[in-house]
Amino acid sequence: MTRDELLDSLGKSFADKLQHRAEFRGETSFTIATGDLRDIAKFCRDELSFDYLLDITSIDNFGDEPRFQVVYHLYSMPHGIHLRFNLRLSEEFGAVDTVSDIWPTANWHEREIYDMMGIKFNGHPDLRRILMWDGYPFFPLRKDFPLAGLASEMPDVAFTKVTPLEGGPFVTIPSTAGSKDREPRARPREL
Amino acid sequence: MAETRATAYDSKIEGNVIFTRFDAALNWVRKNSLWPMPMGLACCAIELMATAASRFDISRFGAEVMRFSPRQCDVMIVAGTVTYKMALAVKRIYEQMPEPKWVIAMGACASTGGMYRSYAVLQGIDQLLPVDVYISGCPPRPEALLAGLMKLQDKISRDRAFRNQKPELAEKLEEALT
Numbered sequence: 001m002t003r004d005e006l007l008d009s010l011g012k013s014f015a016d017k018l019q020h021r022a023e024f025r026g027e028t029s030f031t032i033a034t035g036d037l038r039d040i041a042k043f044c045r046d047e048l049s050f051d052y053l054l055d056i057t058s059i060d061n062f063g064d065e066p067r068f069q070v071v072y073h074l075y076s077m078p079h080g081i082h083l084r085f086n087l088r089l090s091e092e093f094g095a096v097d098t099v100s101d102i103w104p105t106a107n108w109h110e111r112e113i114y115d116m117m118g119i120k121f122n123g124h125p126d127l128r129r130i131l132m133w134d135g136y137p138f139f140p141l142r143k144d145f146p147l148a149g150l151a152s153e154m155p156d157v158a159f160t161k162v163t164p165l166e167g168g169p170f171v172t173i174p175s176t177a178g179s180k181d182r183e184p185r186a187r188p189r190e191l
Numbered sequence: 192m193a194e195t196r197a198t199a200y201d202s203k204i205e206g207n208v209i210f211t212r213f214d215a216a217l218n219w220v221r222k223n224s225l226w227p228m229p230m231g232l233a234c235c236a237i238e239l240m241a242t243a244a245s246r247f248d249i250s251r252f253g254a255e256v257m258r259f260s261p262r263q264c265d266v267m268i269v270a271g272t273v274t275y276k277m278a279l280a281v282k283r284i285y286e287q288m289p290e291p292k293w294v295i296a297m298g299a300c301a302s303t304g305g306m307y308r309s310y311a312v313l314q315g316i317d318q319l320l321p322v323d324v325y326i327s328g329c330p331p332r333p334e335a336l337l338a339g340l341m342k343l344q345d346k347i348s349r350d351r352a353f354r355n356q357k358p359e360l361a362e363k364l365e366e367a368l369t
Contacts, residue, residue: 132311133276140310149310160275161318163308170308 003028003081006048013047014040020086029084034096037087041072041099050074050083053103058113062143066090068119072099095120116141133158214352221265221291222347223253225340228264228288230281233271235298235330242333252340261287266343267320268336272300273313282319291356293347295339296322299329 001009007028011018017040020031032040044050054073061067070087087096098121100107110121111130118139121127128134135154138145148163167186175182231239242249249255258264261284273281285294296316299305302325304314316322323346326339354361 131276138310145310148308156279158275158279160310161314163304163310163312163314165308168308 001049001079003079006076006079006081006083009048010040010044013043027082027084029086031086031088034087034089034093037072037085038097038099038102040085041102044074044083045102048076049078050076050081052077053099053105053109054082056099056106056109056113058117058119058141060117060141060143066093068094068117070096070113070119089119094118095122097122098124100124115139118142136160214350214354215348217352218348218350221350221352222344224256225252225254225266225293225343225347226256226258226264227254228261228267228284229257229259230267230269230284231271232269232273232277232281233300235270235301238330238333238336239268239270239297242336247333247337249337249340252337252344254340261285262289264288265291266293266295268295268297269301269316269320270297270330272305272307273316274311275313276311278313278316278319281316285320291350291352293323293343294320295324295326295336295343297326297336297339298331299327302327305329 003026014032014036017032017036018030019033022029022031052075054075056073057071059069059071061069066088068089068091070089072085072087074083074085075081076083089096096119098106098110100110100121101123107125108130110124111126111128113119114121114124114127115129115131116139129136132140133154135157137152138150140149146162147169148165149160151162152160169186170184171187172182172184173187229236229239241247243255243257254266261267265288267285267288269281285292294316296302300307300312301316302322304312306329308314313319324339324343326335328335331339
């Protein structure tokens, strides 16, 4: 099957559920509603041979509504085709259905998103933090989490302190200048 | 006839007797047989392995016996980035090491947190453990680790080993001698 045939097949079955289609460098992304995720995921795996879930990522558009975005990157091994699904969800809603029973690899990806962003996954078999420890009170990749971190304390388990930034953050500015000009320097936050 | 005592040169033992201070002997023994606890947490551990391997050969300085049980170690080489999640485990392993014990903070991360100014990384292992030697570099070359080890040996050789280990006995002896 070619890419167009696969996408046509998807379009026929879920015509009213694919909200927005974007093309970039020969890869297709659809925006879908959170409630339709599992149906579409099952169809993609069983009927369209998207047997490989490359990654699940999450984006925090702090200040916008809905705030969060969850992105599913699918790949079809037999046909060599990428497909992407975008979910948008607000902070109050804050939960997506799990796909860990459809693609087992989603188990840890969903745990990572829960750990870093605080997005919950309904029906996940073991939704614990994966990088930080159980009981850590913050979600570090949210945009309202300060770069220097926040102090936390769990006696005999772990702790964190606010990091001294010493005039930093040390950032580089992308340009075609020489490496001496591009090297990371402490820059005021206004820049 | 007066009783005589043999005070002549005893060729059997005389050549094998060395006079020294007790501390100096103890420190000499300790510093030339440092058993490291390889606390390898990141890329510095690769350089630590290179230091132990044949090209650089840490056994020239008596520190080749890497032990993976803290109970058999003298010096903990913290090689790599210490995250907060790992920090208390590092401290616990340090506490399981028998006295006397020393700590080498190898590389920028273990010394100060290095480039990781982050919510997840402890900004220097010296916030938890008493560090004896800091080694700069990211990661340090094996020569730097060897130089750090030699610095630690110098430090050990200046140690007041007997007084630190047996303070009561040392005081009693000093009283008896004065």
